[in-house]
Amino acid sequence: MSEPHAPTSEQLALLREAARPQRKEPGDASTDAADAAPASSKSKPDLVAVVWPMLEVPHLDREFEYTVPEEMRDDIAVGVAVKVRFKAQQIIGYAVALREQAEFSGTLRPIQRVISSQVVLTPHVWELARAVAARDAGNVSDVLRLAIPPRHARAEAALDAREEKAAASERVDVDAAGETADASDTTAADGSPGAPSDDERAESEPTEPAGAAVDEASSAWRFYGGGLSLLKHIADGEGPRASWNVAPGLFGDDAWPAAVAELADAARRSKRGSLVVVPDARDVERVLEACTALLGRDKVVRLSADQGPQARYTSFLKTVRGEADVVVGTRAAMFAPVKDLGLVVWWDDTDSLHAEPHAPYPHVRDVLRERARLSGASLVSAGPTRSAAVEAWVESGDLVAVDAVARTGPAVVVTGDDRAVERHGPAARARIPAQAWRGATDALAHGPVLVQVPRRGYVPALACARCRTKAACPVCHGPLGLADEGATPACRWCGHVAHVITCPECGAHDLRSLVVGAGRTAEELGRAFPGVPVRRSGAPDVLATVPDTPALVIATPGAEPVAENGYSAAILLDAWALLDRAGLDSSERALTHWSTAAGLVRGAADGGAVYLCGVPRHVPFPSVEALVRAAPRWFAERELAERAEVGLPPVVRMAALEGPRRAAQDVADEVSRRANDDGVPLDVLGPLPLGRRHMFDRATGRSNDDDPKVRYLVRWNDPGAPEPPKLLRGVQAARSAAREPVVALRLDPMLDGLA
Known part of the structure; x- marks a missing residue:
């Protein structure tokens, strides 16, 4: 028999139910409202x-x-x-x-x-x-x-507190305005003129049309055919799409950041937002400065991965809440939730920084194009050159070309030709030819001179002095280099110091420099030009700007600082180093690097000149011809046509399957089988041994002798076909569900500069 005071389980449930309303916090609006609601409303349907x-x-x-x-x-x-x-x-x-x-x-x-x-x-x-x-x-x-x-x-709470404070201040202003309006009504009742009504005030205030005309005389777009028309269409709320080749030799209010700011201003006048994505932080600062100068700071934000967690999330919240209508950032901003998106712009899609290194490896160019399609926004692909991928869109009619109406850039001189050899002898084909020396000496009297060096470091690569075999680290087989004058050769990958080096081919012990870096070049030029300041710009110390005073500025590609009124001359060293790079886009990237440097030099009318040094003489290079002729569009058309002849992207589309040999072969076989069953036209190429990779490359991992890593390429002719990606995705999902090894899958592996 149970004790009389021992409650049963049902009684305990009733006691808890009775005590539950008493545990509510005072002032809990949701609980108070639930208590005040009728009984029928408490039984809400499940959500x-x-x-x-x-x-x-x-x-x-x-x-x-x-x-x-x-x-x-x-x-x-x-x-x-x-x-x-x-x-x-x-x-x-x-x-x-x-x-x-x-x-x-x-x-x-x-x-x-x-x-x-x-x-x-x-x-x-x-x-x-x-x-x-x-x-x-x-x-x-x-x-x-x-x-x-x-x-x-913390960022969310700080932004909420700021908004509440602004709302409270606005309520105080509204109350004060209401008291003033009451006083005005009283005065009007006495017979004096009162305050105008809201309708009368709206009629009296001038309104600017959405597509207000721009000042053609001062617009940065006056240098481009169809540029002013592009601004008008954006301001009218339309969605034009353009590929814009930026003219070199324009500075200040005519530079490309100012032209981008005009695009954002046109989108704002149509009551739409803008998104601008550039490769690095220096370009972000330039575009931000131009946008804030034209549009103000209130609704222009920066969004990039290097901001820090709090600053980045604050910019993200301002964007998603509609407090910012112009977002400028790096690759991290390509998904920024801009409200009423009306314009997307990217700068230099050939830069490898636009390729996301994390799965599924999207490219800024493709993401922003998809955003423009989904939202009906305007699209502008900008840069000193035009990539083959963008050229394919131009030739298909998806984009309209916007090019300069006149040549504004500097004169381009290719050193080391036969006439220079007749005049200067062997010095005409030195690393810094006599023609470039003389041009730099004369240009220093009028301003800074830019020297572009393809490689950073002091001597980043060494070779055998007898047989020219590249010196490799005995530990990880990485490249050996010198960090400073008199230093011992050390590996650039693992840091191993090689005190004794023996060439595996000829047995010699002497070394020579294979490539000269920016550090050694700055040292040599400092000795050759005594009394002239020498400034270096390259990772990790990148200069944003340099003063408009005589100086030698040594920079690696992508790290060239901006001179206020442009450089008086530029020397582009070791052209062969960029032309000899392995990869589908080597010529494209070389022309982009050279064109970027040339764009920072004053125009030929102001005495600006560019000296291209180290061009191999045994074969003509279209990228060199395009630089001399200032014809990036011609180069893009030629590059696209050549890729079409041999079936390379972007005419076709490819996917890379990388992993251990057994797993990669199983995936390739499954892809081929499903393609045959479903009637999806694609080809599976390979396998290709990946060979030795960087020992710290976590993306591919280290191979072992039992199961080395290989690569298969999957190719299909229609780049816009959705079936091949869906098929590849299905194979990966099926292997994942079966707990089988999943290989790395990456689409467009040869277009982003990382393959």
């Missing part, structure tokens, strides 16, 4: 959240349903981040839809926590993420990791 969890495995990259607890209904919304339980772990996901009835017939788990009521995944970015994942045969969750930065609670 189901469709969550996309951030899982890495391909076969689980899909949506899952979870119930929304009653206490979370006020915070849940489409686009918020939530924490859910998946098997035995708690993971972050994003609510992509809300339903009143579940589609899953089994028992659903509840959401564990709403991380923040702030919507971070907008409908446009959600649609974009799925499109990018489908195009690149990747996981949607991987794209979302790139699109949404990690939450920073």
Whole structure:
């Protein structure tokens, strides 16, 4: 017999239910409202959240349903981040839809926590993420990791407090205006003239049309055919698409950052936002400076990965809340949730910094093109040259070419020709030819001189003095180099110091320099030009600007500082080093590096000159001819035609399958089998041994002798066909579900400069 005071389980449940309302916090509006509501409204239907969890495995990259607890209904919304339980772990996901009835017939788990009521995944970015994942045969969750930065609670709280303070100040201003309006009404009742009504005030205030005309006389777009028309179409709310080859030799208000700012201004006048993506932080600062000078600082933000967690998340929140309508950033900004997006611009898509090194490896060019398609925004591809991929879009009619109407750049001199040899003898073909020496000496009297060196360091590569065999590290087989004058050769990969070196080919012990870096070049020029300041710009110390005073500026490609009024001359050394690079885009990148340096030099009318040194004489190079003729469009057309003849991207599309030989072969065989069964036209090429890689290359890993790493290439003729990426994605997901090894899959491996 139970004790009379021992409560049963039902009694305990009743006691807990009776005590539950008493534990509410005072002033809890949601609980008070629930208590005041009628009994019939308390039995709300179940709310189901469709969550996309951030899982890495391909076969689980899909949506899952979870119930929304009653206490979370006020915070849940489409686009918020939530924490859910998946098997035995708690993971972050994003609510992509809300339903009143579940589609899953089994028992659903509840959401564990709403991380923040702030919507971070907008409908446009959600649609974009799925499109990018489908195009690149990747996981949607991987794209979302790139699109949404990690939450920073302090940044969110600081921005909320700032908005509340601004709203309170605005309410005070409104109350003060109301008191003034009451006084004016009283005065009007006495017979004196009162304040105008809202309708009268609206009629009296002048309104600027959305597509207001720009000042053609001062616009930076007056140098380009169709440039002013491009501005007008954007300001009218249309979506033109253009490939813009920037004219060299323009500075100040006529430079390309000022022209980009005019594009953003035109988009703002059509009440739309703008997104500008550039390769590095120096370009971000230049474009930001131009945009803030024209548009003001209020609604222009910077968004880049080097900002730091708090600053980056603050810029992201300002963008998603609509407080910023112009976003300027690096690759990290390509998914920025700009409200009412009306313009996307990227600068120099040939730069390898635009290629995302994390799966699914999207390129800025392709992401922004997809954004323009989904939102109907204008698209402008800008740069000193035009890539073969963009040229394919121009020839297909997707983009319109916008080129300079007149030549504004410097004169280009290719040193070492026969006439120079007759005049200067062997000095005409030295590393710094006599013609370039004389040009630099004369130019220093009028301003700074830029010297572009393809390699950084002192002597980054050594070779045997007898047989010219490249010196390699005995530990990791990396390249040996010198860090300074008199230093002992050391490996550039693992740091091993090689005190004794024996050539494996001829047995000699003497070394010679194979490549001279920027450090050694600065040292030599400092001795040759005594009294002239020598400034160096290169990783990790990159200069943004240099004064308009005589100086020698030694810079590596991509690190050239900007001179206020342009350089008086430029010397481009070791042209062979850029032309001899391995890769499909070597000529394209060489022309881009040279054109970027030439664009910083004053025009030929002002005495500007560029000296190209070290061009091999045994064969003509189209990139050299394009630089001399200032014809980047001609080069792009020729490059695209040559790739079409041999079936190379971007005329065709490729995917790389890399991994251990056995696993890669299994994937390649499965791809071929599915393609034959489904009637998908594609070719599987390979295998290609990857050979020895950098010992610290975590992307490919180190190979072993038992199962070396290989690469297969999958090729199909229609770059826009969705079936091959879908097929590749299906093979990866099936192997993941079967717990079989999944090889690395990367689409467009030969277009981003990283292959």
